[in-house]
Amino acid sequence: MPERPLNATAASLLGFLHQGPLTGWDLVQTAQGEIGDFWSLTQSQVYRELAAMAEAGLVEAGERGPRDRQPYSLTEAGRAAFAEWVGREPGPESIRFPLLLTVLFGRHLPPEQLARFLERQRSVHADRLAGYQRQHREAVAAGARDIEPYALATLEFGIAYEQAVLDWFDALPPKLMVPDAPGSSSAGPPGTPSPHGPPSPAGPEPASAGPGPNHDEPPRPEPAAADQERFGPDPAPHWVPSSHPGTGGRPR
Numbered sequence: 001m002p003e004r005p006l007n008a009t010a011a012s013l014l015g016f017l018h019q020g021p022l023t024g025w026d027l028v029q030t031a032q033g034e035i036g037d038f039w040s041l042t043q044s045q046v047y048r049e050l051a052a053m054a055e056a057g058l059v060e061a062g063e064r065g066p067r068d069r070q071p072y073s074l075t076e077a078g079r080a081a082f083a084e085w086v087g088r089e090p091g092p093e094s095i096r097f098p099l100l101l102t103v104l105f106g107r108h109l110p111p112e113q114l115a116r117f118l119e120r121q122r123s124v125h126a127d128r129l130a131g132y133q134r135q136h137r138e139a140v141a142a143g144a145r146d147i148e149p150y151a152l153a154t155l156e157f158g159i160a161y162e163q164a165v166l167d168w169f170d171a172l173p174p175k176l177m178v179p180d181a182p183g184s185s186s187a188g189p190p191g192t193p194s195p196h197g198p199p200s201p202a203g204p205e206p207a208s209a210g211p212g213p214n215h216d217e218p219p220r221p222e223p224a225a226a227d228q229e230r231f232g233p234d235p236a237p238h239w240v241p242s243s244h245p246g247t248g249g250r251p252r
Contacts, residue, residue, distance in 0.1 A: 009041050010049040011085040014058065014078050021062060021071040024050055037158065053078065103176075111179035118177055122169040129162035 006014070016022060016030050028046045035041075050072055053059045058078035062071040074082075099121050106114045136155055144152045169177075 006081055006085045007049075008039070008085075009045055010053055010058075011082055012039070012041075013046065013049055014053070014074060014082040015086070017059065017072065017074040017078070018082075021073040023065075023069040023071050025069060027072070038154075106176070111175070115177055115179050118169065118172065122166065125162050125165045125169070129159065129166060132159045132162060 012031060012035060013027055016027060016034075022030065024047050027050070028043045031041055031046060050059065054061050054072070056077075057075060058081050059072045060075050062073060064070045099117065102109070102114070102117060109117075132155060136152075136159060139148075139152055139155065
């Protein structure tokens with residue numbers, strides 16, 4: 001057993017090694033594909049944890065193969081350490097949602113810029129929900145409810161989460177999503193100067209439809225601290241592990 005309790009990232013790597021020996025590169029790809037949407041980790045973290053676990057006797061490094069890749073296999077001590085970790089009561093989640101910080105301080109932004117941010121982020125979440133739903137249909141059709149109900153339950157959380165986020169976007173006050181909507185602080189009476197532009201013309205002005213959809217994802221942020229759960233914007237949905245039969249892989 002390790003001298004100190006396993007952190008969740010190390011424990012997750014041990015969990016993946018139950019499938020059989022994997023190289024560090026394999027583990028990076030597996031971890032980012034299977035848990036990357038709800039658990040932050042980097043390539044450097046994976047290799048650092050592997051080195052520490054090899055020193056502690058939880059994994060065993062094999063002979064280096066092509067391209068200097070070295071497989072790691074699970075030891076009995078590693079199985080015991082994983083069993084101890086997975087039997088613990090899970091800790092509280094820690095949500096990091098950069099958009100909420102921007103919205104909280106939105107009064108300090110031009111309304112058009114905040115609306116643009118919101119439109120882009122809504123598009124990201126809509127795309128992700130569509131990917132999860134497609135992957136769910138494929139997994140259910142392949143028998144995942146019987147073959148891999150645990151992974152499917154994780155995917156269904158992702159669907160419920162993304163739907164809740166979209167519901168939040170759709171319930172926002174119109175003046176946040178469309179700056180010129182009635183009640184917006186940026187639209188004054190006809191002929192009065194706007195704090196963000198020239199005087200508005202006399203007579204009613206049609207509400208802007210807002211910027212068009214933008215499907216560019218924001219860059220993936222580096223985690224502020226190791227092993228921190230996150231539900232902020234993230235590229236490419238892949239909740240159901242591709243290593244389990246009948247669940248499919250990354251949605252196309």
